[in-house]
Amino acid sequence: MQEMWKSFFSSGSFIPHGHCYLWQTKLVWLHVASDSIIALAYFSIPITLIYFISKREDLPFDWIFAMFGAFIVACGITHIFEVWTLWHPTYWLSGTMKAITAIISFATAILLVELIPQALALPSPAQLTSANQLLEAEIVERQLAESALQKAKDELEIRVEERTAELKRQTQQLAQTLSELQQTQSRLIQSEKMSSLGQLVAGVAHEINNPVNFIYGNIAPTRDYLNSLLELTDSYQENYPDPLPKVKEKLKDIDLDFIKKDLPKILVSIKTGADRIRDIVKSLRLFSRLDQADMKLADMHEGIESTLMILQNRLKPKPDSSGIQVIKEYGDLPKIECYPGQLNQVFMNIIANAIDALEEKPETPSIAASQADFRIIEISTKMLDSAWVEIRIANNGPGITESVIKQLFDPFFTTKPVGKGTGLGLSISYQIIRETHQGELLCISTPAKGTEFIIKIPISIKE
Incomplete structure (x- = not known):
């Protein structure tokens, strides 16, 4: 030695x-x-x-x-x-x-x-604290305004109907403005x-x-x-x-x-x-291109693969789970004119939600188990025509009801337990596809059978 x-x-x-x-x-x-x-x-x-x-x-x-x-x-x-x-x-x-x-x-x-x-x-704690302070200030302002209005109502009974109608209109405007500010603030927080x-x-x-x-x-x-x-x-x-x-x-x-x-x-x-x-x-x-401000030609398959690589740890088998199988069926897609970092964010939100749903699905380990008994994510891409491409991301998880689908893309809506989700991911994804890329984002689901998200985006965005 x-x-x-x-x-x-x-x-x-x-x-x-x-x-x-x-x-x-x-x-x-x-x-x-x-x-x-x-x-x-x-x-x-x-x-x-x-x-x-x-x-x-x-x-x-x-x-x-x-x-x-x-x-x-x-x-x-x-x-x-x-x-x-x-x-x-x-x-x-x-x-x-x-x-x-x-x-x-x-x-x-x-x-x-x-x-x-x-x-x-x-x-971000600082951002959440700032948002809470703004909301508290607005609540205090509204309470003061309501108090002043109540006093004016007592003093001016003759003008009560006219005043009430005017206040109702102003309240609706404030509510609409507040809703718009909340949505804008949530997008800014997530973007930052x-x-x-x-x-x-x-x-x-x-x-x-x-x-x-x-x-x-x-x-x-x-x-x-x-x-x-x-x-x-x-x-x-x-x-x-x-x-x-x-x-x-x-x-x-x-x-x-x-x-x-x-x-x-x-x-x-x-x-x-x-x-x-x-x-x-x-x-x-590839995934870190989130802060690119300019559109560029990008390979959709590269973005999907980079997202899967980052989520690999959640997909692989665990001691108490057989893992999640990813089935890919890629078509022959050209490069798309887009904001690649934003589309990576969409892929991340949808696939991460699919993993969350599949983790709730009980496994049935059996020699005779069928494909439906396993946890599966299917990703397919194809050309719809010469100007549009389609990306489908499906899972065989528990599925969601029609009433949930109607609210799925609303800001702050979530089906997850308190503290586990912000309700912003799919809302921001919807904005990225519909407003930024002039495309479509749809959800099809059958309870107990699974959920599928369909992304349709043009190859070139019109100015």
């Missing part, structure tokens, strides 16, 4: 990395300066995060900042080792640090994906929340992408180096079939044959993990 640790921290028979640069002074110091500055930058970021968290004690999910700090510090240490190995070839120690960095980065990416639905569900989330997600995706590219770029060289080392050991065994006793004992301790078989599997596993992180980062970048 002592010998293993000694070899782990020693340079052994390796050559310093500087030999790769032929010890050219300018080239060596270019790498030293660059890696050192990168490391200092990485070390400064966690300090900033710690300061930020200490000043914002009300910040939710502060542990995710700790995860970011951990993998950023790990990245900085790997750059320090890049400088160290220029003169000291302790490659085992350096490689272990990179592996630790890979594990922390991968764990952070997975936890972030699991966090997204929770972050979406959080209301989604815009902030989009900026956060885009920044996080960028930060994760850098270390992932670093890991991904080192997989091939690592594989080549390991193959070279294994070829060297094979050559040594062929030319020296009867090694020294100490070497023979060491070979027995480390089980060289097992290492030869297992190392390629480990490298494949690392590459698979890096590919998975890349896919997640790509989905986060």
